[in-house]
Amino acid sequence: MKRSNVRELIEAGEKNKFYKRAEWQKELRPMILKRDHYECQRCLHRWDSDKYPNTRPKKLTRAKTVHHILPMEQYPEYAKETWNLVSLCNRCHNEVEGRDWFKFRVFTKKEKPQINEEKW
């Protein structure tokens, strides 16, 4: 996949497709998780620590998600750069990336969030 293709996916509103690609699922994502020892880097305060200086992790938190530090929407050219990727646990990922998502859930309970179920 070339960079322009990432941009094209995003412009088409099909960002989810990027995460379904073998390149992400089988290469990038496992590589980053392995690099970060499968530990949430935010819980470990190796990332984003300036916002949460006084909280210490009680225990190591297993990372389940690989997060784009610079969002793909704004920086599609960095979508596959390892320095732009960080392993996070689900909770941290929701906090970091899902604030709007949470608001959405709180304020529009009746509406289901749009999930791209399209198979390809």
Ligand SMILES: [Zn+2]
């Ligand atoms: Zn975490």
